[in-house]
Amino acid sequence: GAVVSQHPSWVICKSGTSVKIECRSLDFQATTMFWYRQFPKQSLMLMATSNEGSKATYEQGVEKDKFLINHASLTLSTLTVTSAHPEDSSFYICSARISGFPDTQYFGPGTRLTVL
């Protein structure tokens, strides 16, 4: 149980285009999902908290207009990187909390984004 999927696992795009990353909780409902960014050999950096049916909460320094988050259902959150640039290249990871165990986050396998 507690499986979180992400799609795609790997994406290459041209500078200026937009990329959408999906995060799904497969066997549980997640009222809250999180989006992280991880640079090589570094820890995870929280970008935003996604709550089903409401606006996402962004961490300081994260551009909400560049990183659009939508949490349309209890099992799906999406992150759209708009007008991507090479500096947006990174590893993006989502996580979700199980309703009955609000303290524990389960992570998706991550998405590697490369912007040319």
Added chain:
Amino acid sequence: AQTVTQSQPEMSVQEAETVTLSCTYDTSESDYYLFWYKQPPSRQMILVIRQEAYKQQNATENRFSVNFQKAAKSFSLKISDSQLGDAAMYFCAYTWGAGYGGSQGNLIFGKGTKLSVKP
């Protein structure tokens, strides 16, 4: 401020031996949770073990156990009978929470410890 500190950037252990990874944290909260996550080369974050602060008993999961010292704000991970598959980055993490239906903090990570296992 709530912080998590892992003072060992890298550790190495011989296969079948035991290794302990250190973690300290700082918080003024009374209700909180501590975790160890493993990130192998695939980069999938895997929950290794979870500890509720209100529980005095140390959590164990098969070969993995913790030494939770609440007064010292220390939360170390012991891996017994190390296996080659244990080689990974290990992240200590903390969150505060008020239990079911209560408010919940975000997950705060340490910088990680890279564990190598020698055959």
